[in-house]
Amino acid sequence: MTSRLIKLSLAAWLSLSAAALAQSAKNPTVYINGQPIKGTLVTVNGKQMVQLPLTDLQKSGALVSGGSSPVKAIQGCINQPLFNGVVRITLLEAGVKEGKYLIKFKVANGTQKKLLPSSDADASYDNMYAASDDGQVLQFNVPENSSEADTGNIYLTPGANVVEIAVIRNAQPGFKVTRILYRPDEDTLKDGRKDGLPFAPISNMEFALKCK
Known part of the structure; x- marks a missing residue:
């Protein structure tokens, strides 16, 4: 009985941990130049990617390419x-x-x-x-x-x-x-x-x- 209780408790803990990870994965935090940026998990052409706000990228000092305008100064x-x-x-x-x-x-x-x-x-x-x-x-x-x-x-x-x-x-x-x-x-x-x-x-x- 003790063994079964341990297994059940472990299963419940793993289930809760998986749920918490799934929730955090929807809005992952990406660090660029040491600056935390809250992103959004999206799927593009079957691949999971993290979408980041352009203004937060610019504030972090990241170089933004791929058609986006560079930071003017x-x-x-x-x-x-x-x-x-x-x-x-x-x-x-x-x-x-x-x-x-x-x-x-x-x-x-x-x-x-x-x-x-x-x-x-x-x-x-x-x-x-x-x-x-x-x-x-x-x-x-x-x-x-x-x-x-x-x-x-x-x-x-x-x-x-x-x-x-x-x-x-x-x-x-x-x-x-x-x-x-x-x-x-x-x-x-x-x-x-x-x-x-x-x-x-x-x-x-x-x-x-x-x-x-």
Whole structure:
């Protein structure tokens, strides 16, 4: 009897586990450049595939091909200020420092309103990415023992600026970094425009490290 009870319990547990796995399989989470993206399981020509939202792919820094439009961005060089109607960002420094890949960039308020760069314009470490020519991308992290200024979490009056720092903490990138990307979230752009912030139609930025 004991053996039968164990078998029944195991069968019930396996049944519940299978049901849970089946449910999670309908909406699998895919990680791209360390960023989780919730997908939808679909069947195309008899093959199961995971469908991912294009906007989430773009935010992760993935290169989107196959007929999809590439991410448009304002482009420039290191030490060249780029402007998207709300903030002017100047990449001041990029490279390995004390075993970590570090960037230093200046954010200036280009509006006539008081501005919090980190939330009003997503001008902070978690919207900055290191990228290679072949499409590899890594998101930056907040530096250890950072201050409010280091993360853009201070209010700027019109024309004022703050210098921010971001790092890739765990390890140096496993690829040659040729570009630094700034990618504000679509919701931030949409809500900002509603609140009167004059974000340009193209508000992403890319800094090429090869040019001067």
